[in-house]
Amino acid sequence: MNRSVYITKLASYYPNEPVANDDIEKFLGLINDQPSKARPLILRNNQIKKRFYSFDREGKTTHTNTNLTRLAIEKLFDDKFKQQDMQLLSCGTTTPDQMLPPHAAMVHGEMGGHPVEINTAAGSCSAGIQALKFGYLSVLSGNTTNAVCTGSDRFSKWMQAKFFKEEAEKVSMLEGGDGMIAFEKDFLRFMLSDGAAAVLLEDKPNPDKLSLRIDWIEQKSYAHELPACMYYGAVKDENGNFIGWNDLEQQQWAGESAFALKQDTKLLGEFIVKKGGEFMKELVTKHNIDVENLTYFLPHLSSQYFASRIAKELEVLNIDIPSSKWFTNLTWVGNVGAASPLLMLEELFNSGRMKKGDTIWMMIPESARFNYGYVMLTVV
Template sequence: MKNVYITRIAKFLPNEPVENEEMEEKLGIINGKASKARRIILRNNQIKTRYYALDKEGNVTHNNAQLVAKAVEGLCDDTFNKSEIELLSCGTSSPDQILPSHAAMVHGFLKSGNLEVNSPSGACCAGMNALKYGYMAVKSDQVKNAVCTGSERTSSWMKSDIFEDEVAHLEAVEQQPILAFNKEFLRWMLSDGAGAVLLESEPNGKTPLKIEWMEGYSYAFELETCMYAGGEKLEDGNLKPWSEYPADVWGKMSLFAMKQDVKLLSENILKKGVASMKLAMEKHNITEDDIEYYLPHISSYYFKENLYKEIENQGLHMPWEKWFLNLQKVGNVGAGSIYLMLEELINSGKLKKGDRIFLQVPESARFAYSYAYLTVV
């Protein structure tokens, strides 16, 4: 087995940062009324700026695959050409279409020559699953290098016109034309962007990071769906997919909008997160003393203090000085967030040889968690 190193890292954030007061202008107003939930949600998540692949008029400037292609191109220079990439592994929650796969579409924009593509599906863990596939491929000497990415382009999923059919339908049946909170919640949470890493079996580059190990855990066997798109959650907790609904109700029910069961999220995301964190740390016999930088992907600063408390409650300790977050500046980029955090840390100038970095990525879709442990070499 080969050693595996992150030797290059790049990001692409579209357009200019969007301030809180600009969000509704970009995404649009639903039913002609400003959102009452927006300020409450933003006060809790404490995100100050985010990025949208939309211009000033709300027109799309990049699709998801184009965002990723830009990030991948950021890995390349005179000493490493995109034609040298042997494996392209791309994870996202928000692919541009059902078929072809996300990585195939990225490859189409790169026009980089023949290579293997891999497109893990899912939510936030999709970016880590993309990394793990590349990690295993390089480690087992299947390929000499791999480019792995995480990205989201959710802004177009959150635009007001996505919900207009549903609001019109509610008015027609004499119901209150108010969007359900589980549909509106994510409108004020998500951001667009892409991150990419180059994996190689030699510690090249200015700040190479050795991937010591990666782990993943799922609690779908005991918890029902929490975040979803392309279906509707039934009273019994099961998810009914869009393909089982008549086409004429897809818009009336906003079936393709991203939705979140907020109550289920708050009850489980931290407890299962720390439980799986303990499993990973115990399996590899590490403690907080073996970690210089802790990078937890959190969707909102609402969870920051509570995550710290839950870590303490379950018998672990993670001092604040080890935490590294950038949510306030770039927003919640889902599968891309961990790449953007790591990119900022690497370029901060803080890292020194021997530093160890612990990555933690939860996804609330059906409660899955991914981990990676890195060493600066």
């Protein structure tokens, strides 16, 4: 099979004006009317300066996840590629607006237009890449000649103080303290952001401007070895057993913040870099990657804290990628989950910095239950 798949256009959408660090709790609210004790430490480690929220200062919603995704997709359409030309819509997200219908169906419904094949990828940070791979395989196989793939997330509403109110009161009564919510939850509150990225895949490159040829997309899960690390719609009991929302009593949903996004930071720190490095080393051998001649390395970082740890792991693995080749936009857009890898790529692609022959290696770690994605691209 002598076929290739090309990224011919990328677009992004961020809601409202960026929110600076000093304004975070003005938007999200104070838990138990107390500023977070962990906030200064978390912000110092993640080095995020700005993020985007899909609601205003009064807490009124301005965008749904479906809205964000549609608005990013619409930027792909022009005289050369119209909405009616789209054959496949593949959408990845962590934070759908509802459990059912699936996210891609809601996006298609809001867009209107004509019948298309749809696919929804559910997960956390790698969901956007899973959506991209579905589109890539469709075009590669000849099932379609194009695909629109997206990554999007709207975490901000989940991070509002009102969703932690009952748990904070419960902790305060039990411990006689200030009702401080666990560091694992604050860790995410001051990191996450909202936005969407959209990618157009076609079976031919742009005739008059640069495109990205997808050389390969590889993914691997380590869920068989490791427990859940980031989760929502569930809790862990005192023995670490995982209990889904439908096995909880209704009062536990609010009382234990079952639907709040949670992160086991100890588990994260112990395994997220290590397992990603194992897979990376395998791929260097499998694809005979010339690491020295890579042009760009795009690691998805949930926090800048992990950059130095990844660099040390690469040194141990003898994979030399100097910091001058790294490209991230975490500091000025925040961690947008499933959208982040594609938002990085979109910014680089539209920056005017790339030239034919450049190579781009993307790394997407997902801590939910340790799934990893890697993408190799060549500028053509």
